[in-house]
Amino acid sequence: MFWLIIILIMVALIGPVVYLMPTKREKRQSEARLLARKVGMRVSVETLPDFNIRREEIVSPSGIARSPTLEITVYRLRLPKLDERTSPWIIYKSNNLVVGYVWSPLKGWVWEGLGTDTLPIPENYWERLEKAMTELPGKCLALEVTNEFVAWKGKEAFDNQSSELFVERMKKALSDIVKIQEI
Numbered sequence: 001m002f003w004l005i006i007i008l009i010m011v012a013l014i015g016p017v018v019y020l021m022p023t024k025r026e027k028r029q030s031e032a033r034l035l036a037r038k039v040g041m042r043v044s045v046e047t048l049p050d051f052n053i054r055r056e057e058i059v060s061p062s063g064i065a066r067s068p069t070l071e072i073t074v075y076r077l078r079l080p081k082l083d084e085r086t087s088p089w090i091i092y093k094s095n096n097l098v099v100g101y102v103w104s105p106l107k108g109w110v111w112e113g114l115g116t117d118t119l120p121i122p123e124n125y126w127e128r129l130e131k132a133m134t135e136l137p138g139k140c141l142a143l144e145v146t147n148e149f150v151a152w153k154g155k156e157a158f159d160n161q162s163s164e165l166f167v168e169r170m171k172k173a174l175s176d177i178v179k180i181q182e183i
Helices: 002-020 024-038 125-133 163-182
Strands: 041-049 069-078 089-093 109-113 139-145 149-155
Touching: 024 041, 024 069, 024 163, 041 149, 041 163, 069 139, 069 163, 125 163, 139 163, 149 163
Parallel strands: none
Antiparallel strands: 041 069, 069 149, 089 109, 089 139, 139 149
């Protein structure tokens, strides 16, 4: 009986500490984000509207409108210099056409941006962009381009690759997109 009480006390003391320990995935995320900062990218966590929600889920059974969001990670790579010629835009991965957005030139993406006052887009821009986007690691849910930066927004999916490889691929893909903007 004495030993049972001692074991229960030890479990009560050690249990919360073990529960608060970071998982392998959290350690890998932390390592990748630190590496990204070291190579000049800015990393943040933001929310993004959930564009893949079914219509039935937009309104609750009691008739209240919902606006579901996803928590995502954002990796931003600054442009080498401020480019006033760049037309800012953001595209979102979506299976549905959402009110307030239009289909982008890329299949499976909706967007906002590029109004009537923007500069013309160079020829074959969207083909080059789509090719560069195939190199993006993880699950990309949005891509944003401004005159200051290019940003990948999504879920970090490391699969079997190391944090170093994930960050290397991210920086290369975003750098390729920056080069497309400079043309």
